[in-house]
Amino acid sequence: MGSLMDNTKWQAGINLGGWISQYPIFEHEHFKTFILGEDIKRIAGWGADHVRLPVDYPVLESDQTPGVYHESGFGYIESCLNWCQDNQLDLILDLHKAPGYAFDALSESTLFTNAGLQNRYVELWAAIAERYAGQRQDSLAFELLNEIVLPDSGPWNDLISRVVARIRAIDPGRLIIVGGNNYNSPDELKNLRILDDPTILYAFHFYAPLTVTHQKAPWVPALVDYNQQVNYPGQAPGLDAFLEKHPQHRGRLGAETGKRFDKDYLRSILQTALAFRQETGKPIYCGEFGVYEIAPPATRVNWTRDVIDLLREHVVGHAIWTYKALDFGLVDQTGSVVNQELIDLSLRK
Numbered sequence: 510m511g512s513l514m515d516n517t518k519w520q521a522g523i524n525l526g527g528w529i530s531q532y533p534i535f536e537h538e539h540f541k542t543f544i545l546g547e548d549i550k551r552i553a554g555w556g557a558d559h560v561r562l563p564v565d566y567p568v569l570e571s572d573q574t575p576g577v578y579h580e581s582g583f584g585y586i587e588s589c590l591n592w593c594q595d596n597q598l599d600l601i602l603d604l605h606k607a608p609g610y611a612f613d614a615l616s617e618s619t620l621f622t623n624a625g626l627q628n629r630y631v632e633l634w635a636a637i638a639e640r641y642a643g644q645r646q647d648s649l650a651f652e653l654l655n656e657i658v659l660p661d662s663g664p665w666n667d668l669i670s671r672v673v674a675r676i677r678a679i680d681p682g683r684l685i686i687v688g689g690n691n692y693n694s695p696d697e698l699k700n701l702r703i704l705d706d707p708t709i710l711y712a713f714h715f716y717a718p719l720t721v722t723h724q725k726a727p728w729v730p731a732l733v734d735y736n737q738q739v740n741y742p743g744q745a746p747g748l749d750a751f752l753e754k755h756p757q758h759r760g761r762l763g764a765e766t767g768k769r770f771d772k773d774y775l776r777s778i779l780q781t782a783l784a785f786r787q788e789t790g791k792p793i794y795c796g797e798f799g800v801y802e803i804a805p806p807a808t809r810v811n812w813t814r815d816v817i818d819l820l821r822e823h824v825v826g827h828a829i830w831t832y833k834a835l836d837f838g839l840v841d842q843t844g845s846v847v848n849q850e851l852i853d854l855s856l857r858k
Contacts, residue, residue: 518558518559518599518826519558519559519599519601519650519710519794519826519828520558520559520826520827521556521557521558521559521826521827521828521855521856521857522557522558522559522560522561522601522826522827522828522829523552523555523557523560523561523828523829523831523832523839523855523856524560524561524563524796524797524828524829524830524831524832525544525560525561525562525563525589525831525832525833526563526605526830526831526832526833526835526837527543527831527833527834527835527838528540528543528544528562528563528585528833529562529563529564529565529568529582529585529586530563530564530565530568530603530605530606531563531565531605531613531835532565535567535568537581540568540581540585543833544589544832544833546588546592546595548832548833548844549589549592549593549595549596549598550592550595550596552596552598552832553596553597553598555852555856556856556857557598557856558598558599559593559598559599559600559601559828560589560593560598560599560600560601560828560832561600561601561603561652561796561797561828562586562589562600562601562602562603563603563605563655564582564586564602564603564604564605565605565606566604566606566607566608566633567606568582568585569582569583569633569636569637570582570608570629570633572608575608575629576629576632578633578636583640586602590645590649593648594645594648599647599648599649599650600645600648600649600650601649601650601651601652601686601796601828602637602649602650602651602652603652603655603686603796604633604634604652604653604654604655605655606655607620607626607630607633607654608620608626608629608630608633609623609626609627609629609630610626610630610654610657612655612656612657612658612692613728615658620668621659621664621665621668627668627671630654630668630672631668631671631672631675632675634651634653634672634675634676635675635676635679637651638651638675638676638679638680638683639679641680641683642679642680643680646682646683649683649684650683650684650685650686650710651676651683651684651685651686652685652686652687652688652712652796653669653672653673653685653686653687653688654688655688655693656688656692656693656714657688657689657690657691657692657693658690658691658692659690661690662689662690662697662700662701662702665690666700666701666702669687669701669702669704670702670704673685673687673704673706673709677706682708683708684708684709684710685706685708685709685710686709686710686711686712686794686796687701687709687710687711687712688711688712688713688714688796689701689711689713692714692716693712693713693714693796693797694713694714695713695714695715695778695779695781695782695785696778696781696782697713698711698713698781698782698785698793699781699784699785699788703789703791709791710792710793710794711785711786711789711791711792711793711794712793712794712795712796713782713793713794713795713796714795714796714797714798715778715779715795715797715798715816715820715827716797716798716799717774717775717778718739718745718765718768718770718774719731719732719761719762719765720732720735720737720739720745720748720762720765721739721740721741721745721770721800721804721808721812722799722800722801722804722812723801724737724738724739724801724803724804725737725738725801725803726801726803726836729761730758731755731758731761731762732762734751734755734758735748735751735755735758735762737751738804738805739770739804739808740805740807740808741770741771741804741808741811741812741815742769742770742771742772742811743769743770743808744768744769744770745762745765745766745768745770748762748765748766749766749767752766771815772815772818772819775812775815775816775819776819779819779820779823779825782795782825783823783825793825794825794826794827795820795825795826795827795828796827796828797828797829797830798813798816798827798829798830799813799829799830799831799837800812800813800837801836801837802836802837802838802847803836806848809848809851810848810850810851810854813829813851813854813855814854817854817855817857821857829851829855839851839852839855
């Protein structure tokens with residue numbers, strides 16, 4: 510199992526968002542066409558060593574018939590696994606949305622208060638583990654759930670312990686990836702319960718500062734109200750005054766006031782993840798990072814360059830968000846490259 514955990518295996522990857530996760534509509538025509546074998550070949554040709562494949566649970570299981578798993582959904586995963594194998598790419602299977610939990614619909618998420626949904630979640634992972642037990646041991650990892658947001662990490666730690674035990678009973682050697690609270694924030698790694706399990710990789714996402722990476726993003730109300738272009742390197746113009754008028758947004762944006770956003774700023778954010786690695790001796794991985802397409806092109810490139818430099822300097826494996834479309838794409842809906850420099854930066858090993 511050493512090769513999985515030596516932190517050279519998952520160095521430079523790309524997310525496949527928008528395919529069987531965050532799809533515009535649940536539609537098999539979309540699932541059959543959005544990502545094809547030629548896309549995986551192209552990603553490998555760019556220099557990636559892995560892909561992170563987000564999967565939303567309805568692709569695998571319907572709310573109407575819980576516990577009955579869809580062969581069609583597993584078929585899309587198998588296709589991707591086979592394409593990856595053909596192109597010497599590893600794959601992280603990321604459960605992006607679970608029964609009762611979606612990072613982008615928190616008000617409707619009841620997983621952590623509903624025992625029945627927790628059972629479904631654990632059994633879904635058991636079904637996935639059964640499917641791949643003994644196969645692709647060195648090239649397929651399981652990521653338990655994307656971007657938890659809770660007042661406290663306790664309920665998530667409890668659920669992690671439970672699902673890891675369930676997977677281990679079926680598949681003892683599989684690499685399992687777990688992320689912390691507050692949208693996988695780097696500074697939440699310290700609140701994860703460290704399990705006595707040598708084959709767990711601890712993940713964070715890197716989208717700091719939000720006023721740069723998600724500027725004007727329609728799904729972040731604070732940034733819709735703020736409505737400013739923010740350059741990188743640079744500062745968030747008038748953010749103090751804005752938060753005086755809109756104190757309800759201080760929770761998400763308050764930490765970014767009065768700061769100059771540059772490589773030293775990014776290093777200070779990353780430092781919390783590096784400190785976790787140093788203190789626990791556990792490996793870390795950056796599962797997502799990127800800048801929303803509405804940002805100035807120079808800002809997207811400058812920020813991405815600095816993040817990649819820091820991750821490489823500290824030997825932290827990573828996967829950029831995201832390959833195609835979905836507001837962060839390296840290629841657009843038709844597959845045309847949006848910005849070659851972003852690709853070149855993202856996939857330097």
